[in-house]
Amino acid sequence: MPGAKPSGAGKPIVLATVSRTWGETVAVDGLSIDIPAGSFTALLGPSGCGKSTTLRMIAGLENVSSGRILIGGEDVTGRPSAKRDLAMVFQSYALFPHLNVGENIIFGLKVRRVGRTERDRRLARVADLLGLGQLLERKPGQLSGGQQQRVALGRAIIGEKPICLMDEPLSNLDAKLRHEMRVEIRALQQQLGFTMVYVTHDQVEAITMADQVVLLNGGRLEQVASPRDLYEKPATPFAARFIGTPPMNLFPANAFRKLCTAPDFKLGLRPEAMHLEDGGPVNASVRAVEYLGADVLADCEVAGTGFQVRLPASRAFTPGQSVQLGFSPDDLHVFDADTGRRRDDLISEFGALLRS
Amino acid sequence: MPGAKPSGAGKPIVLATVSRTWGETVAVDGLSIDIPAGSFTALLGPSGCGKSTTLRMIAGLENVSSGRILIGGEDVTGRPSAKRDLAMVFQSYALFPHLNVGENIIFGLKVRRVGRTERDRRLARVADLLGLGQLLERKPGQLSGGQQQRVALGRAIIGEKPICLMDEPLSNLDAKLRHEMRVEIRALQQQLGFTMVYVTHDQVEAITMADQVVLLNGGRLEQVASPRDLYEKPATPFAARFIGTPPMNLFPANAFRKLCTAPDFKLGLRPEAMHLEDGGPVNASVRAVEYLGADVLADCEVAGTGFQVRLPASRAFTPGQSVQLGFSPDDLHVFDADTGRRRDDLISEFGALLRS
Amino acid sequence: MTGAGFSFDRVLNTFAAWALALLWVLPLAYAIWTAFHPAAYEARFELLAPLTLDNFVKAWDAAPFARYFLNTFLLVSMILAGQFFLGTLAAFAFARFQFPGRNILFTLVLLQLLVMPDILMVENYQTMRMLNLVDTIPAIALPYIASGFGIFLLRQTFMTIPKELDEAARIEGASVLGVLWRVYIPLAKPTYLAYGLVSVSHHWNNFLWPLIVTNSVDTRPVTVGLSIFSAIDSGVEWSVINAATLMTSGPLLIAFLLFQRQFVQSFMRAGIK
Amino acid sequence: QAVDLQFYFPVAVGGKAADTIQELTDAYVAQNPDVTIDAVYAGSYQDTVAKAITASRGGNPPQLSVILSADMFTLIDEDLIQPFDDYLTSDEDKKWVEGFYPAFMENSQTGGKTYGIPFQRSTPVLYWNKEAFEAAGLDPEVAPATWDEMVEFGKKLTKKDDSGNVTQWGVRIPSSGFPYWLFQGLAIENGAILANADGNKTNFDDPKVVEALQYLVDLSTKHEVMAPGIIEWGATPKAFFEGQTAMMWTSTGNLTNVRDNAPFKFGVAMLPEKAQRGAPTGGGNFYLFKGASDEQNKAAVKFVQWITAPEQSAKWTIATGYVAPRAETWETDTMKAYAADFPAVLVARDQLDFAKAELATYQNQRVTGIFNDALAAAITGQKDAETALKEAQAQADEILSEYR
């Protein structure tokens, strides 16, 4: 917020081989992450992969089964939440049902005995930012889902803490509001300089907002990278398919006759990386077409492997039709089929082979 | 589900000038909608516009302040939920905390005394479909947000009711799962033929799944149309800007010198409808660039009006740079600035003028 | 693992909780002390005082306790079942239905809390005689079966149960009673346990009305046996009274020890995560 | 066809009593197949009255019940009982009635009719701790015989520790619950009678009563030989056993208890005299309830005669410590053997010669309640003895005037 002084710049967070188990269930498994001070880190991963659990451990709401957590260089592993000086938006909002919207938002300020005028000033600003101005007197039970989520958001950002944790804070907002909020949150974070850890299942959010993305899979770290790197150089087939909608197409190398000598590799190509090219290297047949507005998503097949291509909506495709597709060799991704590791060294070789 | 016989095809739903108010607040305001039997209707609109309330009135959970609701031709306005024979996914899931996942899902079957073997058979299938197989013994409190949402989904679809209401059922799922679920839900609906009313804030969902989209704004009906029509022929500037991400750009007609004779109109152009074209009619300067993966989103300005364009990520843009953009006249939308109505009759005229 | 301030707080709380607990358990501790020692040690607390079971023998011999236990057991089961049944239905009506006369009827329920049943003893005796129930266990139970306390308590609990769960069940086709049975009752389990414990111990220990409305060994509850020792013409014999007390309320204490684990089990809290 | 009788009895002295009554009833029924008797334990005296009245009003009275002798007027007033006289017509029967100690009969007859037959009756006596007497330099075999002696002994027996806290009091006259009863001992000794035989006039403000009360108050305030404040009845035997007091006044019903539990040698004596010896009687009588058939009443009377007969009465007395109400009982071999073994039981019997009726009037509980409050007020120093008693008398007059 303009004019508001950062209450202290962000603090770095370090997770050192942190695990969390419930009986048999391993929710988080030996996770080590470095979150630099003032950075915006997105936690990304499929449902149930341990994002919320990780966040809750940072917040001190969940016990750590093993490993250590450091905030600002201090070991806070056993420290209660109240002493960690951070803010959080809960996936389930966790609004106080007996307090009205305004009281919910300024709850933390009251706890910290921030003066009344200061409180009112900040509340007005946050309410304005989140479009809650008309609703300040309502009880949470009288709000729509999205409105509740905004109240939760307001409660987290009003405190201007050095660390802010958000668990899917925008999942119930419509696209427009979501886009606005994304911009606002990012701006706020950069302006105040706090450290943000942001759980989301929406990669657009992760990619547009984050400085670094932490990709989790089944409680394990899959990849940490900048959004661009994650998109352009996914380290594993999982990362490759997880990031990008529709997901990257993966072909066994022998789906292409020219590569049948290299069956131990998987080739990746994003749907938007392929385009219609008469005489292109990929000769596919269209199975189905999904209308997306600006484009269509064509479900195609080559040598028994299904894949998707984003094609301009301006041309009409019918199922059964056969299309020829091309791509630039730079857009190719190669993975070792056994280890699952990326093989950048092979890209140009394979690309050349295919286009030959 | 293959092999399962539809328990009766879908039933049509009719809302006749339905309103709902709480004291001063008007949540739904004289809404009339026709939902054909077996159709997939999406309710779309900004946060707090009355989507959930509408759905709850159809379900019989909310009293109707005025107006009537008909299901299958019968007036059900005063009929209790249990007798309306429909299924529903709640925005907040509403899972029974004392029952485990399996019991939650088969709750309705038990109520209706469906035999044990049949129950088990259906449960196995639904659990499989939703990837909940491992979690059937867990209590809702031991699930992640996305898992909870899937349980709620399972509870709604297992009953194979003639009507299914869903309130943002996928908001907490990751993109991949979401995409899968979208396809599954749609397939299920078409196969069983039930009538679906689907609340979402995600237009991609609305557009890809629905037969018709109902767009609400502030409790009022904004437009009912097929997804393609809604996207291609938004009836109002609100509809135009609400559908499509990033939203359609709206220019006052006099932003273009060639149209300064027609100040009473607004011109709309989608970000993806504009492309780089040397000597194109729009001469804009780039203000900022946002990286989206396959493309970049450029924030540009022309004659004091900001707008956005989707441009290929392959070219680099720097703020301050000046670009020339073109578009096809078919992609132009014209709205009356006063009434807010669409003016299809003017499109070719204005298009020609601009390209001249 | 825990920080210093944190654990200090903990220690202080633990200490206070224990101090209070010791204070609270004193009467029971005293009862145990006297019951197992000869009367001479009623007021002298010596570590090496001789132990004895004589007090229990004396108490047990004073009345046909085996039969009394059976009667009491039947009595409290009957009352509890009735109270749960009637209370649940009524509380549900008050918590979730709008109907004319609701406030008046609820006032009548609250009034029952105020009216002490003993005051109405003479009238109720007449009713029992009219029903030809004098000297039966149902006669002891009937006046307590509709409990204002229970209705009030369950209503308060039902009202805290999230409305959506009710709605979800109704959508699934559950009838009014189905919703009650499948949603409200399971979610109010801690309250039922609490109320059950309280109701059972109250009626287990109730004395005057059972004494008046019954005449025979076949119907009388244990308290009647116990009361023989509380008559104090010859001075209080704490050791025997306390032995009798422990003997009669022993089953209650054991039941509580068994149930308390369940009672504080957090099955509900996990749910609303 | 056997006659059915229902008979309520209270228990005020612990577990044995109920068993004994049951045994006696069973024996009787075994001997007399023409009756069945349902002996119903009905709680304390209070509970028994409540049960009897509730049942009667509910249309279901017992035929026979043991209830406090002092409640006679209340039961008459409630019209619940009938005199025994109608069924005691033969000369033999009349002689039988005369066989009870007159002191017990004072509370059992009014208006020339016999309403109650004494059964579980008692009277207060003085118990003393012989070892404490010895320690205080007194003759352990001699109890105080007069009020003055009691004060004098008491002073010697009152012991204090270094910090001035009393560790042993001289005497203990309990004053909780029903203080009028023991106080009545003092009043009678001073020559005062608290209520007339018709139960419609009290003499609470009689100067002799005031004097007696003053004496009681002085014991703790002036002479400091008794603990101040209200003294708990129920804890008194325990206090005696614990050496908290060297003498105590309490019912003969405690004899067995004291014999079993006192860890020292003790003596039992009549209450000390002032103008005369004296003590109130107490305890329960048999009453014959209205609403029964003639056969039932006859059978009930027969049963009462049987259970008060020497053999049964002896058994009862030995089991409970109550005073056998007929002189002939004391002549039985069982009783003689018992008394020889435990001579203290004779004290109560001998004291009966000086005993007077327990305070009993119409609306008895209310009137004694008023009197109790007055005593408590004086004992706790809220009022002086005279005002307290004057006020009590005024209130009692108001209540009783309608019965004159």
Next chain:
Amino acid sequence: MKRGIALKRDWIHGWLLLLPAMVFLFAFTHIPAVTTFLNSFFSTPRGRRPAKFIGLSNYERMLDDPVFWKVLWNNVWFAFGTIPVSVGLAIVMALWVNDRLVGRSFVRMAYFTPTVLPLIAVANIWMFFYTPGFGLVDQITGALFGWPASNYLGNPDTALNAIIVVTVWKEAGFFMIFYLAALQAIPVTLKEAAQIEGAGRWTIFWRITFPLLMPTTLFVCVNAVINSFRLVDHIFILTDGGPDNASALLLFYIYEVAFRFWETAYGATLTVALLVLLSLLAIGQFFFFDRKVHYK
């Protein structure tokens, strides 16, 4: 209209659900209570003199009755002495016991004992505690501070307070059970959210837990008010109302009048007075607060 039907259905459901309970309530409470009320306008029937209508005489007598005023005043003092303390303690106990605490089972059991032990026994035990000289309180105060023996129950200044202590002991453990059940129903996330906001235990309690416990507090308070006029059983054994009515409460006095003096009509009159008083206090309290307590 259709909406009307929906409402009517609610009515019928409501009434049907209530019917069984109401039958019993009426049969065993309300009808007898009305008879009692009517009796207050008649004289007490004594065997030979049937009841006759005497209008308000009983009420006049009540207003002139010094004992009535005394016990009423005692009762007010008793209510102020017991309600806040026992409710406060109940909350604290429930919080402790709901927490992870060393030896929680024992502590919980200890707090629960008052509910399990029958009053007859409890009263006798407390009588021993209070007994001058060798009683437990005197033994402890004597050993620790060298205090002289004190006659708590036999002294008009302390008798009522001694009874208050016993009542608090009994009530706090009893109410704790309901708070314990209510604590189970509070979602943990709310506490977590408050912790994140930097709230300490104290703040969480005052701003979150306590407000969310309000429905239970209302329940407990209504019951506490009622009990403060109702719990008299132990008085019979401990002091029997004495000395000189110093520890008699209104209901105790009613008992005395009705079941010792057998003045049922005057007892009925006093009962009516008690009911009116309690209705004003407890039911008034309920209807005043109920709306505020449930935020839905």
